Amino acid sequence: MCEARFKGKIALVTGGAQGLGEAVCRRLAGEGATVIVTDIDEEGAKAAADNITTEYGVCTLGMRMDVTDDFAVHTTMEMIERDFGRLDILVVNAGILRAYGIEEFPVSEWRQVVDVNLMGYMICAKHACQIMMKRKSGNIIQINSMWGKRGSARNSAYSASKFGGIGLTQSLALEMAQYNVRVNAVCPCIVLDGTREMVEHYAKTHGLTDEQMKQRYVDQVPLGRGCTYDDVTSVVAFLASDEAAYMTGQAIDVTGGQVMG
């Protein structure tokens, strides 16, 4: 890891209280960034921020921010601009998954998935861009999914919302290029580290043990192992760094070779 790649940088991560979002916060803080950990789970965001400060000795802030709430996002971004004078990195990670066959999918839940995964991305990007455009500098990274590039049976809302996220990424990249704001997405496969409930659910459905279920999944991965948080956060950190200065509008697969091209 490059120790201080993000020293002096201000980063905001959505859905940072747990899971991949928390891992992204840790990674950016570990490389020197001041991280604003946001989530609808206020206690979780504050706890994650406190733990990260203790562990890495960097300044963090934990606070509630619902990505679907335009006013709340606007207020948070205003606070960041006022208190820090800048926003260098926005990681749009907050996401939800609701899975049903289409014939039984409650419309309200389908809409909720699109609201958080796609509208939430638009709202956060809109307000972040207002700050970044003024400084002619910034970096937006959306945590997308391998299901943002191919369909997923009984998972249409999630897949559709993530496909939309790639369209948004490319469009924003075109709009923001003149302001030196880069916009990219990362498309991971299932992160076995953090999806115990999902593994348990599928194992039960298929009459397998959790370990057998994990193995069945790993057997489909050309690189022969499950995806870890580090696999994903390394790519996020790379995209957020100057090493990726000539990359914008990309959706990078982190799937152990399951998706190519």
Ligand SMILES: NC(=O)c1ccc[n+]([C@@H]2O[C@H](COP(=O)([O-])OP(=O)(O)OC[C@H]3O[C@@H](n4cnc5c(N)ncnc54)[C@H](O)[C@@H]3O)[C@@H](O)[C@H]2O)c1
């Ligand atoms: N875990 C995986 O295997 C995996 C694989 C590919 C992509 N992803 C993507 O990574 C991201 C994080 O996934 P995860 O598995 O860590 O999820 P998770 O459920 O563990 O964490 C998501 C976080 O987002 C927060 N959140 C939900 N709705 C929100 C809202 N409206 N506003 C703000 N915060 C909200 C939750 O409170 C939670 O803390 C998602 O976008 C997901 O689609 C995950």
